[in-house]
Ligand SMILES: O=C(O)C1=C[C@@H](OP(=O)(O)O)[C@@H](O)[C@H](O)C1
């Protein structure tokens with residue numbers, strides 16, 4: 318077992334963290350680019366494995382699209398393969414084949430795509446046989462499982478001869494990601510309407526565009542957390558904008574209550590340590606990728622808090638609720654379900670001299686627990702797991718002055 322040892326450190330001198338680019342923005346513009354007739358200029362695509370996998374699959378066009386563990390790549394490429402009328406097998410890691418896709422497959426079948434399950438009904442692997450004729454121009458999609466199904470359908474909508482009307486059914490989670498999809502489509506010349514629960518996109522052409530991918534706010538969240546947990550310090554996060562397309566920019570507001578002040582500058586944001594105001598209730602419905610960061614922060618800084626909107630965490634890279642519960646317990650903190658789907662973070666009161674974090678094939682488990690090094694020595698199992706979204710994460714930790722080394726198990 319590969320282990321990374323992070324030595325305890327609680328003060329940070331001002332440092333600039335370059336940050337990776339957003340994989341969510343990158344994976345959307347890559348699909349839009351593939352659907353555009355004409356030349357786009359896209360700058361700053363993400364180094365994330367999820368994005369590099371998408372680039373490789375689009376460029377090499379193999380008969381089997383193996384997306385590894387990338388949810389957006391699986392969902393977006395399934396819709397892309399259908400609308401471009403291709404025969405493709407869609408597959409991924411064992412975990413990817415346990416992440417549901419039935420809602421997207423149903424929607425694609427409704428508009429005329431031919432798709433078969435190759436193993437278990439509702440889950441990858443899939444055999445996509447394209448969409449030769451659009452049979453319907455309106456679909457209903459439930460919004461409470463994954464917004465990625467809706468984003469996937471929206472991006473192919475302008476290409477469909479009859480356009481597409483999507484009625485969102487029930488509670489809509491990760492709404493900010495649907496907004497990101499539509500705002501990006503608009504930047505590439507697409508008109509749409511979104512009234513109440515119905516989004517409508519007519520048949521129209523994407524326009525060649527110049528686009529620069531922003532830095533990744535989900536990746537930025539770990540640096541906010543580090544400062545929230547530290548005794549003192551300042552960090553400058555490069556390439557973030559105040560008016561972001563990414564819903565995870567909500568971390569600014571959340572962390573302002575947990576001891577981090579953000580000041581936007583021309584080319585990024587300056588983080589400074591301030592007194593904790595305390596916020597007792599957090600709803601992660603629209604920013605699920607921030608939940609682990611904030612849970613660990615609250616557990617470390619002694620902030621007893623209530624968490625809701627965690628439902629989708631169970632079907633991500635791992636069951637993130639279970640994973641958090643197991644790993645928080647290692648330093649005597651808890652994520653306790655106090656009523657159905659309502660959780661309480663009960664902070665740590667005694668800290669062991671060393672904590673070994675298991676990462677469950679989930680990049681966010683490794684990164685979210687890094688700030689624990691402000692209180693004790695930390696060992697991270699399988700540190701390369703960060704490559705999914707943030708391959709330079711440990712290098713950036715070193716830039717921040719963190720002493721880390723490989724450790725024999
Ligand atoms: O569309 C996207 O880029 C994403 C949407 C979210 O997933 P869900 O919609 O499944 O919550 C998020 O968790 C994921 O990391 C990226």
Ligand SMILES: C=C(OP(=O)(O)O)C(=O)O
Nearest residue numbers: 386387388389606633634
């Ligand atoms: C859930 C995530 O990604 P995906 O669903 O695209 O695999 C994530 O990056 O935290």
